[in-house]
Amino acid sequence: MSPLPAPMRSPADSASLEQVRHLARQLDTSIRLPGGFQVGWDAVLGLVPVVGDWAGALLSCYIIWQAVRLGASREVLLRMVGNVAVESLVGAVPFLGDVFDAAWKANTRNVRLLEEHLVAPTATRRASRAWVLGIVLLLVALLALAVTLAVLAVRALASIGSQG
Template sequence: MPDRRQEQAGGGADATRARLSRLAWLLDSSIRLPGGFRIGLDGLIGLVPGVGDLVAAGLSAYIIAEAARMKLPAGVLARMGLNVLLELLVGAIPLFGDLFDFAFKANQRNVRLMDAHFDKMDRTRA
């Protein structure tokens, strides 16, 4: 995996996007359950009473911070932030919130928003 200096030297956006995509997968879908449903570490971390949801939101905030570093528009960043805020607030509700955490997958939603922005930019340039 390239380090940050290589990313900044050239082709950095693609490497950062790939890294964030892997992180979102790890947080939201890396564990297969019987029946084919997938959960991730985000939901498991959220099960820890008190601080679990905050720690998970911090990991999600990292994806937003990297998107901001790549200069995504404020509107896209705001939608990403709302996804994380929704997951944090609903996730705080006992039992229902934990199930919501497993199903909502805010990190993968945010990576899709980021990818859609860059895909749109590529189509505009072409």
């Protein structure tokens, strides 16, 4: 994570940014595993069913709250919320979710997004719009798939009921 150009920072903003950088490191990369892979306390918390995933998500929300305070755009904030949501939802799946959680590193992604926004707000906003659009399209596709599967399941049950 790179420091921002001096003109873009007030002492309070610099302190907040350093605070979220430190939190992201603790949550995502503070524990070195054999082979050089790094995980953080978010992955460790995620091993505790339900409560651990919620605790990790709440800690991640602090980074988003600081981004709001530092003036991140709506698109960047949506992208940050999306990163935490993806990590939380997939992370809730036993074992595989924990592996995903350790690899996804939503907090590190979010701090990088915040830094990029503070340096180049327009470019980051444009990239974030594309990301949000992609997520919306993915959710629409998943919803269509869920509705299709539900209709097929109801038809299958109806045909079984009419035969009996």
